[in-house]
Amino acid sequence: xxxxxxxxxxxGYGALFMEDGRPRIREAGVLATPARGDLGRRLQGLFRExxxxxxxxxxxxxSLEDLFxxxxxxxxxxxxxxxxxxxxxxxxxxxxxxxxxxxxxVKRAVTGSGRASKAQVQAAVRTLLGVRRVADPHAADALALxxxxxxxxxxxx
Amino acid sequence: xxxxxxxxxxxGYGALFMEDGRPRIREAGVLATPARGDLGRRLQGLFRExxxxxxxxxxxxxSLEDLFxxxxxxxxxxxxxxxxxxxxxxxxxxxxxxxxxxxxxVKRAVTGSGRASKAQVQAAVRTLLGVRRVADPHAADALALxxxxxxxxxxxx
Numbered sequence: 001x002x003x004x005x006x007x008x009x010x011x012g013y014g015a016l017f018m019e020d021g022r023p024r025i026r027e028a029g030v031l032a033t034p035a036r037g038d039l040g041r042r043l044q045g046l047f048r049e050x051x052x053x054x055x056x057x058x059x060x061x062x063s064l065e066d067l068f069x070x071x072x073x074x075x076x077x078x079x080x081x082x083x084x085x086x087x088x089x090x091x092x093x094x095x096x097x098x099x100x101x102x103x104x105x106v107k108r109a110v111t112g113s114g115r116a117s118k119a120q121v122q123a124a125v126r127t128l129l130g131v132r133r134v135a136d137p138h139a140a141d142a143l144a145l146x147x148x149x150x151x152x153x154x155x156x157x
Numbered sequence: 158x159x160x161x162x163x164x165x166x167x168x169g170y171g172a173l174f175m176e177d178g179r180p181r182i183r184e185a186g187v188l189a190t191p192a193r194g195d196l197g198r199r200l201q202g203l204f205r206e207x208x209x210x211x212x213x214x215x216x217x218x219x220s221l222e223d224l225f226x227x228x229x230x231x232x233x234x235x236x237x238x239x240x241x242x243x244x245x246x247x248x249x250x251x252x253x254x255x256x257x258x259x260x261x262x263v264k265r266a267v268t269g270s271g272r273a274s275k276a277q278v279q280a281a282v283r284t285l286l287g288v289r290r291v292a293d294p295h296a297a298d299a300l301a302l303x304x305x306x307x308x309x310x311x312x313x314x
Binding site: 038039040041043044047067077078079080081082083084085086088089091092093097098 | 195196197198200201204224234235236237238239240241242243245246248249250254255
């Protein structure tokens with residue numbers, strides 16, 4: 001399960017696998033996409049990075065946050081949609097299903113509460129995955145998404 | 158110049174070329190993208206249609222509306238961003254520059270007023286391009302974008 005926390009500047013990723021019935025980190029980090037230049041080039045960079053991850057990790061599914069309302073600016077909602085569109089496209093090209101999770105569902109899966117703070121979510125992720133720290137907060141968010149995605153798929157099975 | 162008015166269900170397109178110093182319609186219509194199914198498949202359908210248009214028409218540039226604030230719903234802003242992201246990606250793949258135009262700039266280029274109504278814009282487009290009617294309002298919007306894109310590029314030259 002590959003969690004992706006998209007942004008045009010930094011996209012966190014976190015891949016989990018199951019070992020003895022417990023999720024373990026396979027790989028986590030931040031995709032290097034060009035921070036400057038034409039939007040098309042930046043989206044192309046994001047597409048290539050996600051495409052590369054899908055080739056390398058061959059996840060069974062991708063977890064993405066499904067934001068209905070963006071808290072900050074409408075402009076940010078459009079930018080987020082642009083990055084999400086590119087990820088959906090890469091997923092379709094690899095025939096990898098996407099699990100779209102509401103922010104509350106991610107928090108609930110990880111902490112038990114849909115209203116947990118960002119810090120609580122990140123602390124719970126470290127505990128659940130048995131690691132002392134995750135280098136980047138975007139990667140930690142992506143791992144939380146991947147964890148919640150596994151949780152969702154197990155609930156369905 | 159290819160104008161694109163994106164939506165996930167219907168994306169209008171309109172391509173103009175210059176003849177004797179006047180813009181003429183090369184082709185205009187609505188892209189057929191799957192209305193149902195997985196978002197990834199729908200975005201993939203949009204990408205393929207835009208990719209096909211770029212191969213066929215080889216436009217010098219693409220005109221897209223640059224919405225800072227979406228008038229309706231934040232959800233619509235994200236959906237619009239997803240469709241836009243796919244178009245920017247297709248443009249980057251073909252190395253076609255994108256001219257992003259604010260809605261007011263499109264209205265001003267076509268009617269002379271940044272506050273023209275949709276009906277005024279569509280009537281002006283028909284007059285400017287010398288046609289009695291345009292089959293689809295999305296195609297008419299795309300032609301207005303293409304016209305404004307030509308206007309912008311001429312202004313720069």
